[in-house]
Amino acid sequence: MAEIKVMKAKDMKKVSSRQKVGKVLGLTATYLFLGIMAIIVIFPFYWMISSSLKEMDEYRRAIPTLIPKVLDFANYVEVFTSEDLLLGKLFYNTLLVGVVSTFFSLIITVLSAFAFARLEFKGKNALFALLLATMMIPGELFTITNYQTINDFLGLATLGKALGNQFLITIGNWRNTYAVLIIPFLVSVFYIYLLRQNFIQIPNELYLAAKVDGTSDFKYLCKVMIPLALPTIISITILKMMGSWNSYMWPRLVANDEAHRLITNGLRTAFTNAEGVTDIPVQMAAVAVVSFPLFLVFIFLRKYIMKGVSRSGIKG
Amino acid sequence: MTTNQVKTVGVRKKSFAQTIRFDKWKGWIYLAPALVLLLIFTIWPIYNTIRMSLLEGYTTMKDVGGATFQFGIGNFKRVLEYPGFITCLKNTILLCVLTVPISTFLALLIAVCLNAIKPLQRFLQTIFFMPYVTNSIAIGMVFAAMFNMIIGGSARPDSVGIVNNVLEFFGFEYINWINAGSEYWANIVVMVVYIVWNALPFKILILLGGLQGVNKQYYEAAKIDSTPKWRVFTRITVPLLSPMLAYVVITGFIGGFKEYSSIVGIFGESMGPVGNAYALDTMVGFIYRAIGNQEGTASAAALILFAIIFAVTMVNLYVSKKTDYTGKKSNAKKKKKAPSAAKAAKAAKPRKSINLNATVKPVIAWSIYAATLVIAIALALIFWL
Numbered sequence: 001m002a003e004i005k006v007m008k009a010k011d012m013k014k015v016s017s018r019q020k021v022g023k024v025l026g027l028t029a030t031y032l033f034l035g036i037m038a039i040i041v042i043f044p045f046y047w048m049i050s051s052s053l054k055e056m057d058e059y060r061r062a063i064p065t066l067i068p069k070v071l072d073f074a075n076y077v078e079v080f081t082s083e084d085l086l087l088g089k090l091f092y093n094t095l096l097v098g099v100v101s102t103f104f105s106l107i108i109t110v111l112s113a114f115a116f117a118r119l120e121f122k123g124k125n126a127l128f129a130l131l132l133a134t135m136m137i138p139g140e141l142f143t144i145t146n147y148q149t150i151n152d153f154l155g156l157a158t159l160g161k162a163l164g165n166q167f168l169i170t171i172g173n174w175r176n177t178y179a180v181l182i183i184p185f186l187v188s189v190f191y192i193y194l195l196r197q198n199f200i201q202i203p204n205e206l207y208l209a210a211k212v213d214g215t216s217d218f219k220y221l222c223k224v225m226i227p228l229a230l231p232t233i234i235s236i237t238i239l240k241m242m243g244s245w246n247s248y249m250w251p252r253l254v255a256n257d258e259a260h261r262l263i264t265n266g267l268r269t270a271f272t273n274a275e276g277v278t279d280i281p282v283q284m285a286a287v288a289v290v291s292f293p294l295f296l297v298f299i300f301l302r303k304y305i306m307k308g309v310s311r312s313g314i315k316g
Numbered sequence: 317m318t319t320n321q322v323k324t325v326g327v328r329k330k331s332f333a334q335t336i337r338f339d340k341w342k343g344w345i346y347l348a349p350a351l352v353l354l355l356i357f358t359i360w361p362i363y364n365t366i367r368m369s370l371l372e373g374y375t376t377m378k379d380v381g382g383a384t385f386q387f388g389i390g391n392f393k394r395v396l397e398y399p400g401f402i403t404c405l406k407n408t409i410l411l412c413v414l415t416v417p418i419s420t421f422l423a424l425l426i427a428v429c430l431n432a433i434k435p436l437q438r439f440l441q442t443i444f445f446m447p448y449v450t451n452s453i454a455i456g457m458v459f460a461a462m463f464n465m466i467i468g469g470s471a472r473p474d475s476v477g478i479v480n481n482v483l484e485f486f487g488f489e490y491i492n493w494i495n496a497g498s499e500y501w502a503n504i505v506v507m508v509v510y511i512v513w514n515a516l517p518f519k520i521l522i523l524l525g526g527l528q529g530v531n532k533q534y535y536e537a538a539k540i541d542s543t544p545k546w547r548v549f550t551r552i553t554v555p556l557l558s559p560m561l562a563y564v565v566i567t568g569f570i571g572g573f574k575e576y577s578s579i580v581g582i583f584g585e586s587m588g589p590v591g592n593a594y595a596l597d598t599m600v601g602f603i604y605r606a607i608g609n610q611e612g613t614a615s616a617a618a619l620i621l622f623a624i625i626f627a628v629t630m631v632n633l634y635v636s637k638k639t640d641y642t643g644k645k646s647n648a649k650k651k652k653k654a655p656s657a658a659k660a661a662k663a664a665k666p667r668k669s670i671n672l673n674a675t676v677k678p679v680i681a682w683s684i685y686a687a688t689l690v691i692a693i694a695l696a697l698i699f700w701l
Binding site for chain 2: 026027030031033034037038040041042044045047048051059060061062063064107108109111112114115116119120121124127131134136137138139140141142143144145146147148149151152158183184185186187189192217242245246248249253264267268280283284287290291294295297298302305306309
């Protein structure tokens, strides 16, 4: 018995020493590959920051410097004071739209998710299936009609013109307002779906117990369900905020005047009009400033984003 | 006493039933705000888009002006005959077919490597997720700067851009990637690099999540049998990951067909290098430019886009269902089916080759099926014209 054990141990040692070499080689290759990929992934961020701190003369060199020789913060000063960019206004607009639309979107999402998760009514499942089906349709398909809708909301602008009523015309035409940036995207079927799945996991006994105690549905929702589903709600909040920070096409289409322009549009339009050589270091400084809040979100709220994202595939 | 109790219970029951009846319309109240908005901004557009696409030469301007439109499929015809649209379709499909397999394969490789290491795993995972939390227009501008040349007075540009500097370091010649006079393939390469970079974090996140959920027993069994690493990868990892791979591929294709803002990020609204505007236009770009003047055409294009996305999704789902197997069961099936004339010739090692075939299948099959489908659609469209 003991002999067999010794034999086995010897064999094991032989095998394992051969395997060890392979294992070390394998691990080295793995780390090497991951290291190179990580550098490739992170390099654009590095290049953005490094370029933003260079003077144009240094940037133009035939052999570029990886680390700026002279740290030049003038680019940032220019970004914050530029007449082209009006960064303060862009930040204000984006934050306003982001906060307001997130707030109302959350209310609507919570109410709808609660209805789909807990309340019983006729046609609930059919309605939910219908809503999920709309998720397959590309957003561009809606944009065409929505563009008409906001130009002439419910036909009010046309009616106003026919009656010569200025008030109706104003109400009917939403172009270049904050409302047009907020209202069409308040409801997201995906967020409703996400939150409903979370609500459903909360045991039904809690709901029935609350019912027996005479707690109203609304109170139960506020006191029990929202606190329990808080991580998902935070995920939704972050994704929605990121969505307005990154939205480009719709704002460009409907509210591209200076008073209502959002940050991404401002960034793109500020540097496309420039003829000839673009001052890339300044451009990179602007990009860095716009990306900075996203980095903060990434550093502090990564966990929630990853959780929300892993169920979606939707950016914002 | 007892009767009294029964009575109370009875009363309570009634009130409970009443509550439930009350709930029946209460659900609709909770849903009301969402439904009103959805009706205006989601349901109505679906109907209206179909309507507009079927009215010949529809524009909102004329409609408001009181014009009437003939019913017909002229918009679809016009879209497909328009040369600009074929460019858009070609670019979109090309980018899709290139970026989805590349990014999926790279993400799979990175996820498997990340899963195999212990120290630094968290740190590297964080780095790989970073590109997700970015503004695709803003970072597109960074990529543009990395590929951009600054033309000076002399024959050689003052600065050829950091990417070209790296190429020259390895002994290659510099390439005009995105500047005026750059070639189409160079532009596509830049777009593929950027889109893959952008798509990696999501895919790695999903695949790594899937890997961490795989039962360790399979790997231990493979270890006992001292199965080579490559076979562990193709025979255990890939098959068990097939649902996640399917998900990643499907969302990749959906995203790929809607490619737009990454191109704007690099090339600007002209969607192409200077002097060659719209060379890289995509389907979504085409739709957006038709909004505001040619709603009928825009609607037709949007419906075509939807049809393509729908078809690709369905094919992907079908393929992934077919190749999503629970290990041995379907292997056995394939083994039984396999002994055909061609395979009998390889009688010496039939088992090995067939098995390998069956196990690599999920990844390759998706790519091939999807690519064929996409190409088939493109060919059908081109021949139809």
